[in-house]
Amino acid sequence: MAKTPTLSSSVLRVALVGNPNTGKTTLFNRLTGARQKIGNYPGVTVEKKSGTWECGGRRVELVDLPGAYSLAASSPDERVSFDFLTGHLAGEPAPDAVICVVDASNLVRNLFLASQIADLGLPLVIALNMSDAAEKAGIRVDAQLLSRHLGVPVVRTVATKGEGIDALEKAVNRAVDERACMAQVPWPEAVGRAVSYLRDGLEKEGVRPLADGELRRVVFDRQSAVLERAGIPPGFDPAPLLSASRDILTAAGIQPLSAEALLRYEHIGHLTAGTIEFPEKRKRSWTERIDAVLTHRVWGLVIFVAMMFVVFQSIYTWAGPFMGWIEEAVASVQSLVAPLLDNWPVLQSLVIDGVIGGVGGVVVFLPQILILFFFVSLLEDTGYMARGAFLMDKMFGWCGLNGKSFVPMLSSYACAIPGVLATRTIEDPRARLTTILVSPLMSCSARLPVYVLMIGAFIEPSYGAGVAGFTLFAMHFVGLAVAVPVAWALNKFVLGTRPQPFLLEMPPYRAPRFRDILWRMWERAREFLVRAGTVIVAMTIIIWALVYFPRPESVREKIEASAVAGSPAQTDRRVDAAYIEQSYLARAGRLVQPLFAPAGFDWKITVGVLASFPAREVIIATLGTIYGIGSDVDEESGDLRTTLASDRWTEGPRAGQPVFNVPVALAIMVFFALCLQCGATVAVMAKESNWGWALFAFAYMTLLAWAGAVLTYQVGTRFLAS
Amino acid sequence: MSGFELIAVAAAIVAAVAYLLRRVHRLLGKNAAGGCCGRCPVARPPAGR
Numbered sequence: 001m002a003k004t005p006t007l008s009s010s011v012l013r014v015a016l017v018g019n020p021n022t023g024k025t026t027l028f029n030r031l032t033g034a035r036q037k038i039g040n041y042p043g044v045t046v047e048k049k050s051g052t053w054e055c056g057g058r059r060v061e062l063v064d065l066p067g068a069y070s071l072a073a074s075s076p077d078e079r080v081s082f083d084f085l086t087g088h089l090a091g092e093p094a095p096d097a098v099i100c101v102v103d104a105s106n107l108v109r110n111l112f113l114a115s116q117i118a119d120l121g122l123p124l125v126i127a128l129n130m131s132d133a134a135e136k137a138g139i140r141v142d143a144q145l146l147s148r149h150l151g152v153p154v155v156r157t158v159a160t161k162g163e164g165i166d167a168l169e170k171a172v173n174r175a176v177d178e179r180a181c182m183a184q185v186p187w188p189e190a191v192g193r194a195v196s197y198l199r200d201g202l203e204k205e206g207v208r209p210l211a212d213g214e215l216r217r218v219v220f221d222r223q224s225a226v227l228e229r230a231g232i233p234p235g236f237d238p239a240p241l242l243s244a245s246r247d248i249l250t251a252a253g254i255q256p257l258s259a260e261a262l263l264r265y266e267h268i269g270h271l272t273a274g275t276i277e278f279p280e281k282r283k284r285s286w287t288e289r290i291d292a293v294l295t296h297r298v299w300g301l302v303i304f305v306a307m308m309f310v311v312f313q314s315i316y317t318w319a320g321p322f323m324g325w326i327e328e329a330v331a332s333v334q335s336l337v338a339p340l341l342d343n344w345p346v347l348q349s350l351v352i353d354g355v356i357g358g359v360g361g362v363v364v365f366l367p368q369i370l371i372l373f374f375f376v377s378l379l380e381d382t383g384y385m386a387r388g389a390f391l392m393d394k395m396f397g398w399c400g401l402n403g404k405s406f407v408p409m410l411s412s413y414a415c416a417i418p419g420v421l422a423t424r425t426i427e428d429p430r431a432r433l434t435t436i437l438v439s440p441l442m443s444c445s446a447r448l449p450v451y452v453l454m455i456g457a458f459i460e461p462s463y464g465a466g467v468a469g470f471t472l473f474a475m476h477f478v479g480l481a482v483a484v485p486v487a488w489a490l491n492k493f494v495l496g497t498r499p500q501p502f503l504l505e506m507p508p509y510r511a512p513r514f515r516d517i518l519w520r521m522w523e524r525a526r527e528f529l530v531r532a533g534t535v536i537v538a539m540t541i542i543i544w545a546l547v548y549f550p551r552p553e554s555v556r557e558k559i560e561a562s563a564v565a566g567s568p569a570q571t572d573r574r575v576d577a578a579y580i581e582q583s584y585l586a587r588a589g590r591l592v593q594p595l596f597a598p599a600g601f602d603w604k605i606t607v608g609v610l611a612s613f614p615a616r617e618v619i620i621a622t623l624g625t626i627y628g629i630g631s632d633v634d635e636e637s638g639d640l641r642t643t644l645a646s647d648r649w650t651e652g653p654r655a656g657q658p659v660f661n662v663p664v665a666l667a668i669m670v671f672f673a674l675c676l677q678c679g680a681t682v683a684v685m686a687k688e689s690n691w692g693w694a695l696f697a698f699a700y701m702t703l704l705a706w707a708g709a710v711l712t713y714q715v716g717t718r719f720l721a722s
Numbered sequence: 723m724s725g726f727e728l729i730a731v732a733a734a735i736v737a738a739v740a741y742l743l744r745r746v747h748r749l750l751g752k753n754a755a756g757g758c759c760g761r762c763p764v765a766r767p768p769a770g771r
Contacts, residue, residue, distance in 0.1 A: 614745075680749055683749040
């Protein structure tokens with residue numbers, strides 16, 4: 001039974017529920033001043049979030065729940081909503097009231113969920129959100145009359161503009177004070193009998209008492225999780241009892257699995273009678289007209305690919321000048337700080353080559369991150385991403401997944417962590433696990449700096465800016481192209497996932513809000529800089545120490561005593577190079593390098609790759625540090641791209657040849673595209689599945705990355721100019 | 723290398739190692755137990771809390 005709401009407590013708890021993409025999180029942000037992520041596509045919120053709301057003199061803890069079409073709770077995110085509303089979420093009492101956010105354009109369908117909440121006996125307020133869009137489409141809802149019919153306050157709101165907030169505050173206070181509950185479905189007598197029969201049977205077996213609303217869920221839902229959580233005693237099989245209770249309905253001429261929908265919609269039809277006015281002649285909306293082209297089975301895909309190409313081409317070309325400015329700024333800081341540390345050469349190397357050189361090398365890629373998130377936010381907020389899911393459904397269907405997996409995989413293009421969390425919207429546990437296992441293959445923003453470095457240093461000088469932009473675009477599809485056969489193999493041979501039906505509500509196209517886009521860009525930029533200032537700095541210091549030490553005097557004496565003539569600066573550079581070659585990092589790198597030799601990697605790239613397992617960007621800091629120590633501080637040193645291009649093999653069969661060339665650059669990019677080099681993602685995958693699957697993903701992606709890099713290098717050296 | 727340099731460099735290395743170990747501990751412990759790594763907007767707790 002649901003726990004008693006905490007009316008006596010000084011802080012009210014109010015839940016915000018509703019169908020997906022009805023603007024719950026926008027309303028939540030408006031009421032609490034929070035900045036939770038919003039998006040014009042379903043499934044953005046996958047776990048509950050709470051914030052404080054000053055509601056007409058009362059302090060309210062407002063809880064934003066994941067969007068749900070019903071309380072049948074078939075996916076993990078919907079289960080969170082049901083458990084919270086029934087007071088069964090660990091340590092969480094049931095809410096004092098519920099705000100059900102409904103899309104005013106789809107009132108009848110949205111009220112289905114509200115009528116299920118009515119069954120739980122919770123005070124309810126209906127927020128008729130997106131009322132402006134409904135009115136524009138000629139749909140008018142008489143809120144006052146609807147309120148009288150439903151028996152609960154109904155408030156017209158436009159969350160994006162902050163309209164209706166005052167009225168909502170009053171309505172929530174009224175609903176709590178009056179315990180206003182929505183009119184419940186007048187269930188046929190047979191439903192009552194089936195529920196009583198089930199209750200008696202369960203109580204006899206020692207199952208904890210369940211409320212009528214919960215028992216109805218057990219009877220109506222094909223696979224209800226209610227019984228599971230009620231605590232079934234060992235050895236008790238509830239199936240015969242459940243079947244017998246459903247037989248009571250069948251005998252009365254009611255189909256148990258369709259009864260709820262039929263009875264509720266009939267009830268909602270009565271309640272909304274005379275309250276909704278539709279336009280006499282329905283006009284074809286702009287959304288429908290645009291969708292005729294953008295979701296066309298041929299043109300839709302062509303436009304999708306073309307749009308992605310433009311996005312990546314823009315990321316590559318627009319960022320150029322900004323990168324130059326940051327590079328100049330980093331060099332200025334180095335030249336300003338270096339003289340201050342002239343008396344302490346070791347410390348000077350740590351600060352200039354290690355910290356500033358390493359971190360500066362990563363920070364240089366901030367413009368690309370900003371431009372990427374500008375486009376991602378733009379596409380999300382307009383509603384285009386939902387179309388992307390629709391277009392991808394066919395391709396995903398081939399590998400046993402469906403368009404529902406596209407939203408988590410799309411989120412993984414920003415960062416795999418929210419992507420893995422977003423799989424909670426997937427009902428089927430095996431389809432969910434497959435999506436978790438392939439989501440990190442999507443090219444997250446941490447890979448972007450690696451691509452841009454390699455493309456800028458080796459692809460653009462050889463093939464021009466057009467091919468450089470195309471390569472960046474293609475690298476973002478490598479992971480997706482590999483994810484499809486991997487998902488197919490996982491489904492076919494390991495998990496045995498069955499094809500799932502895909503239902504996606506297409507949100508209307510909306511003009512994006514510039515402020516939201518700027519905020520998301522800022523959030524990502526801050527995250528990127530914080531990462532550069534924490535993990536990358538720490539890794540850089542360790543890498544620097546491993547490259548700098550040991551420094552035996554014998555190495556210097558040997559160089560100075562050698563017969564090769566040259567200026568003191570040239571001798572210094574030769575000494576530095578000799579020190580690096582015998583450093584701890586070089587020794588370790590040489591030990592492992594044979595493993596990566598088939599991919600064309602030297603020991604420096606090898607240690608860069610190995611150091612990047614905690615976080616991908618570390619390779620840039622590693623290469624920045626190694627090549628920083630190798631260059632003279634006072635010398636007019638070029639950027640990292642120029643330095644990489646000039647490095648040559650000093651030994652082995654390739655002695656004298658460039659270390660980096662086009663095939664090596666492509667092999668590095670493919671390795672980074674396919675490898676799971678993110679400690680945080682592995683931990684989140686373990687949390688969402690278990691450590692076994694997380695380690696499986698780590699192992700298969702590492703092997704795949706190695707094989708991909710070797711294949712790319714071997715094919716590249718035969719067909720591409722080096 | 724002077725005494726000052728030795729101390730400064732050693733302190734930086736110890737601090738970096740300690741920081742990374744703490745991160746690993748958080749990833750293995752706090753996240754695995756259902757906590758929050760605070761790295762992404764989804765996991766970040768809302769303002770005002």
